[in-house]
Amino acid sequence: MALLEVSDLRTYFKTREGEVHAVDGVSFNVEEGKVLGIVGESGCGKSVTSLSIMGLVQNPGRVVSGSVLFDGRELTTLTDRELEDVRGRSIAMIFQDPMTSLNPVLTIGTQITETLRRHMNLSSADAKKRAIELLEEVHIPDAARRLSDYPHRFSGGMRQRVMIAMAISCNPRLLIADEPTTALDVTVQAGVLDLLDELRIQHNMTMMMITHNMGVVAEVADDILVMYAGQVVEQAPAMDLFGRPEHPYTEALLASLPHLEGENVRNGRLVSIPGRPPDLLAPPEACRFAPRCKYAGLDDCNVVAPELREVRTGHWVRSAHPTSERTAVPVGAGAP
């Protein structure tokens, strides 16, 4: 059974110019024990999706419709109080910038034990003991001593480790990581990703990894969701997605990445995607990628909005021209 079931989630932001459809009908499941990667460029709605799940969307944003079932429990209708409880215990979240999530005037020991005492009802001595254990678990050297340090005494990577320690302190079942390594150096990033993987297995956690980095999802995710302009455009197991990308956007995105190794390094120009994503104030009633898609125009792409459909087992795509169908149709002959 899926631990998290999101269906038809819509989150809009009211602005002076109108309503921005930041998340526009997103549905997906996260299976127990798996890692779901959500990948997309800035403004695609990936972060707002995770905030909507946690009930953390702030004014002028609003979850307009949709349901979020966590372990069979509907989250969208919970009161703030109930949500707070879910957030602390069952679902934990880590963000891009650990500095803004840590209170600069409290020692990290105080911050960790506070969480522990609130959610786990531990005595202060027990909480302290547990805090040391947690810091050791995230491989912070000399944990007992560092408990009395303030956040600014930690490097970026170390701060993120502290955040992770706090996130796992109440044994959550789901960990949502929103660009957890974006602000970090590559070598530090690798360490944090390895740590997350280790903890996930140890604690039997389900994970959602939100990132713009194709490499990061490839590294950690079992299943991948590609978002574009507030919608899911492709969903597939990681191997299948990277091996045989179906959506023209995913395909172009992968092709636009410079490669570290392999034959096509420095081989002339990179594939770039012309143009920009559509205006989410008034998203077109058509394929949202069509204006930038090199296969559009063979069809009524600019008129009909494609549905998310399964092109092969477990591989969903929202396009009239997925790769596997394109080879079957001679270019220029038009779609059947």
Added chain:
Amino acid sequence: MSEPAPSAASRNGEPLLAVTGLKKYFPIKEGLLIDRTVDYVRAVDDVSFEVRQGETLGLVGESGSGKSTTGYCVLRLLKPTAGSVRFDGEELTTMPRNALRRMRREMQIVFQDPYASLNPRMTIGDIVGEPLLVHKIGDRKRRRRTVEELLEVVGFNPDFVNRYPHEFSGGQRQRIGVARALALNPRLIVCDEPVSALDVSIQAQILNLLKDLQKAFGLAYLFIAHDLAVVREMSDKIAVMNHGKIVEMGSADEVYTNPRHEYTKALLASVPVPDPLKMRERKAERRKLKHVLAEAL
């Protein structure tokens, strides 16, 4: 490799930019009333490299490695503590301010953050035209035409010269920054993380633009970035920096396929690649290099 005399005759064989023994130390000050220097941060510590006409040297490293400081010292936006920077045979480190201003025509810079690199109170036309104005090149009308040409070159609609930077997206702003750098027809451009603030699809547009410009104008690039794949894509030669020092330098292929220094190896093993199949391999490699990575923490 040796240091030829800066005579006109020997110029053909000489690199466009030769940096030798470059050092930049920032003093750490302490004291209540009167500051006294207690120590130095060795941001750049004895760095040497050269860049030839039309060639790209990639300078790769993590934050705090001193790569950007190196770039600033090359352009003398910062005054180096020691060492020599020769551009086209002329020593820049000791050059007086007036002569330096003249040299600025030859070397330019493109910055990382397209939001901070354009003055929000200036129009696109004024921003791109500023180098021309400052060096008193052409009259008003002529400058205006040059600005439009430059914008055209970087793929930016010249109809928008009277607009302000905040009306444009990151990719477009970066194009404006490139246009400004090109205005004086430089021979060397220091690219300081030019695409790290951009989305992947836009990043490819800018990288392609830089490649095209290099081909078209025979530009030399000092390409500074933390993204190894991007540096690989752009560079002929690569220098890996760590803690203010170049730990490894060589042709791009050499450095990437057969890294010698442990730090380079660790760096390469840390980059997440968009290929789940390679994941296990890289993890094993990382475990082997644990001692180098642990230091980075």
Added chain:
Amino acid sequence: MAATDQREAAFEAASSRRRDFEETLTRTAEARGTEAGAALGRASLWKDAYYRFIANKASVVASFAFVVLLAYVIFVPIFSRYDPYEVDFAQAYSPPSTEHFFGTDQFGRDLFLRTALGGRVSFAIGFAATFAIMFIGITYGAVSGFVGGRLDNGLMRFLDALYGLPYLPFAIITLAIFGTVNFWTMVVALTIASWFTTARVMRGQIITLKENDYVRAAYAVGAPRRRVLFRHLLVNTLGVIIVFVFLELPGVILGEAFLSFIGLGISPPKASWGTLAQEGYVEYQAHPYIIVIPSLMIAWLILSAFFIADGLRDALDPRMKET
């Protein structure tokens, strides 16, 4: 000092929150437009600021109140049928009525008119002193921040020393040294110990702005320092300067009123609001309206200026856009 720090911290927190939100908006705005090269069609910086200002109801009301007060001060003396200096003891101490909206004083002079004239004096002194404060503060702070190094160190140490000076006592001493109180000595007295904060904020602004890449870019293209200072740094502090005008103005006017109230004001028969209040003080039990009205005027001005400053700060704070 501690209070200033606290205020600044709260200020910082608020603008960082706004910035976070702005960021989400920028992203979606960035996602607009269909082809590369097309403008995003966002309003200009000033227009954006205008909309943010309009959204702040208190500031809009305050601006309206400020304009009404200004209009009262400017137009009433032009159209009034009374002579502000004519003594008519028959009319002395008549309470507010339809004939005399604000009543009359001990000499039977119309207070509706005299209050407007007093306002002119208060406003004139206020604006002149604010202008002087801005000029000195901006110059001092900009030079200090821009040049940096030893000069900055020296100038700031000097400022630290001055910071201890109490504002009003110092103004009183200044007036005492001059020996006479007229418009200009009043302006000098009010300015002399109140430009420190402006200078300090200005220096901070310049130092922050100096770190922007566009400043580096200007040096890289060979722009002379003068151009960098004026074209790249000072123009970008415009928002802060406007906010500071409205923050300084009420302080200065209150200072002037206080000095006048304790008898160090502009000499009669001319009067500022402070002088009027002082005249009313003598008779406050018998004729309370004489002191109440100018006091209310001062409060009106101060409150509206503060709310305008507050709204402007939200609307113009350049930190929202540029960092």
